[in-house]
Amino acid sequence: MRQPVASRLPQRAAFGAAMALAFAAPVGAVRAQTAPPVAIAAHSEVQGRQTRLSFTLQSCVKTEAYLLGGPARAVIDLPEVNFQIDPAAGAPAPAAATGIHPKGAAAPTAGLIASFRFGRLGPGKSRIVADLTGPAEIVSVACAPVPGAAELTLVLAPSTESAFKAAARAGARRQALADAPPPALPAPSPSDKPVVVIDPGHGGVDSGALGRNHAVEKSIVLDFAKALGARLSADGRYRVVFTRDDDRFISLGERTRLARRLNAALFVSVHADSLRRADDVSGATIYTVSDRASDAEAARIAEHENMADSSAGEETQQDSGDVNDILLDLTRRETRAFSGVFARSLGEYFKVAARLNKNPRRSAGFVVLKSPDVPSVLLELGYLSNARDVADLTSPDWRAKAAAQVAKAIDHFFAEQRPPAAAAALKATQSAGN
Ligand SMILES: [Zn+2]
Numbered sequence: 001m002r003q004p005v006a007s008r009l010p011q012r013a014a015f016g017a018a019m020a021l022a023f024a025a026p027v028g029a030v031r032a033q034t035a036p037p038v039a040i041a042a043h044s045e046v047q048g049r050q051t052r053l054s055f056t057l058q059s060c061v062k063t064e065a066y067l068l069g070g071p072a073r074a075v076i077d078l079p080e081v082n083f084q085i086d087p088a089a090g091a092p093a094p095a096a097a098t099g100i101h102p103k104g105a106a107a108p109t110a111g112l113i114a115s116f117r118f119g120r121l122g123p124g125k126s127r128i129v130a131d132l133t134g135p136a137e138i139v140s141v142a143c144a145p146v147p148g149a150a151e152l153t154l155v156l157a158p159s160t161e162s163a164f165k166a167a168a169r170a171g172a173r174r175q176a177l178a179d180a181p182p183p184a185l186p187a188p189s190p191s192d193k194p195v196v197v198i199d200p201g202h203g204g205v206d207s208g209a210l211g212r213n214h215a216v217e218k219s220i221v222l223d224f225a226k227a228l229g230a231r232l233s234a235d236g237r238y239r240v241v242f243t244r245d246d247d248r249f250i251s252l253g254e255r256t257r258l259a260r261r262l263n264a265a266l267f268v269s270v271h272a273d274s275l276r277r278a279d280d281v282s283g284a285t286i287y288t289v290s291d292r293a294s295d296a297e298a299a300r301i302a303e304h305e306n307m308a309d310s311s312a313g314e315e316t317q318q319d320s321g322d323v324n325d326i327l328l329d330l331t332r333r334e335t336r337a338f339s340g341v342f343a344r345s346l347g348e349y350f351k352v353a354a355r356l357n358k359n360p361r362r363s364a365g366f367v368v369l370k371s372p373d374v375p376s377v378l379l380e381l382g383y384l385s386n387a388r389d390v391a392d393l394t395s396p397d398w399r400a401k402a403a404a405q406v407a408k409a410i411d412h413f414f415a416e417q418r419p420p421a422a423a424a425a426l427k428a429t430q431s432a433g434n
Helices: 012-024 029-034 160-176 219-233 252-261 296-305 327-351 387-393 398-415 421-433
Strands: 036-046 050-055 063-067 073-079 112-122 127-130 134-148 151-158 193-198 239-240 266-273 285-291 356-364 376-383
Touching: 012 029, 029 376, 036 112, 050 112, 050 127, 063 134, 063 160, 073 134, 073 151, 073 160, 127 151, 134 160, 193 219, 193 252, 219 239, 219 266, 219 376, 219 398, 252 266, 266 296, 266 398, 285 327, 296 356, 327 356, 327 376, 327 398, 376 387, 387 398
Parallel strands: 193 239, 193 266, 266 376, 285 356
Antiparallel strands: 036 050, 050 151, 063 073, 073 127, 112 127, 134 151, 285 376
């Protein structure tokens, strides 16, 4: 039985135009060198005991599939593919009930696949990640020509817990071997300008929250980050560095490593949230890191944001545990105090241009805010499940005004602060040890 959960671009006209262009290009070397193949549809279906996940592509690509555990996932690694498919196409079923799910596309409903995602990992690489409902084995993965296109199909069948665990361990080893070494980090600032790292959340295969009117967190926060970066760079007072400036996946660890490597004076992570069952909740929230969450909602958000690596089909890194070191502990406390000072003033400035959540200052264990020596805050711009917030967050006018207020808060922070003494001492001992 075929349960079509096909997905299409929201605008059929745009889809048609894109495909007309894509298919008008001569097939062969010219196109292969100029643009990655386009993927236009995805669906999962149950056939007897098997669950199949298929993508319709412009042409065949080389694929590699493997399993990962904790949580159970199937991962397909591909060369770069241009996914012209609504990111909500593979979202879990409950989204359908809220109307967030795109019309004409049903979520995966049965079988071994609970939900799936797809997108770019980085230059030349894409990935498909399926969340599994139970232990599974990969029966096959293949890409075959079909009339006018190609179809990439992953076939899964139920397996035993122990067989799955063994396969997932092999998958993790395979991913570790295949992973390119992380890109070289930029050099610390040659000037004495303070480094401000702007961190647009999510990216690539990890879309982040999905909201009304096809709002996608990874795109909204990238647009906001760019507006903020442009505003901050304008008067030349700072060295502004982005953790990503396009649609790619960056792990949480890479984001904090970049900030620490650059001796960043401030790290601002930009996100947007979505609530499935409360579309009246709205407004911005400013988070800092804490060992215990300020409230249940903060704990939920941190847990969700901390899942970014797992959503992108990465083998999750174990927390190496905090080193018990007096100087490090002192630094961490001092840094947290600075983060708190900035968070408070950010709220004051931000509310001039934007609405704040009724409880706008919260804290929880966000991995991306844990650099012990870089004052760090996470700004949730608003809720993509709320109509007014989506209207604001997608408005260039709102974005310009709101980003200008964040820039003013940053100016205020640097005008008021002395460099943290313990952080400077820590950096000195670290560089002496190198
Ligand atoms: Zn987020």
